[in-house]
Amino acid sequence: MALYGSLPTVRAQAREIPGFAVAFRYLEQLLQPGSALESRLKSIPAGESQKHELEGGVFVIEQVYETKLRADGFFESHRKYIDIQAVFEGEEAMEVADQARMKERQPYNAERDLIVYEDSSEASLLRVYRGQLAVFFPVDVHMPTLRIRSEPCLVRKAVVKVPVG
Secondary structure (H helix, E strand, O other): OOEEEEHHHHHHHHOOOOOHHHHHHHHHHHOOOOOHHHHHHHHOOOOOEEEEEOOOOOEEEEEEEEOEOHHHOOEEEOOOEEEEEEEEEOEEEEEEEEHHHOOEEEEEEOOOOEEEEOOOOOOEEEEEEOOEEEEEOOOEEEEEEEOOOOOOOEEEEEEEEEEOO
């Protein structure tokens, strides 16, 4: 089941999951004004991303992009990693649906840890902005990076990948 909310809210719900302590420490540092992590994310040019290893098999992909139209998005899920998607700057919409109700469009790609799904009108919509997290487990099919308004918005985001069990 996906989790959504502020860092303290999500932490309270997921404190016993292995790897989440590493992710939460990283996110606390990222959200500290003037921190080295904040400076690093702010220095990434639009359209680029950087991968950084944390510890215990946990890693983060720091991304900067403009939100896109829903027609340009796609539903995805992962088997090896839980996604903790944290917006640092800007805002975006994310859709989430139960994997059991979705139809695969592209089978599992182990190298990319990615399954792509057909579109669905049964997904729930989340609005994610600075300081908000969305946690997607393997059963949570999700479509992030979507526009909230008619114009694109620049988003700076960290996607922390926590190994599954």
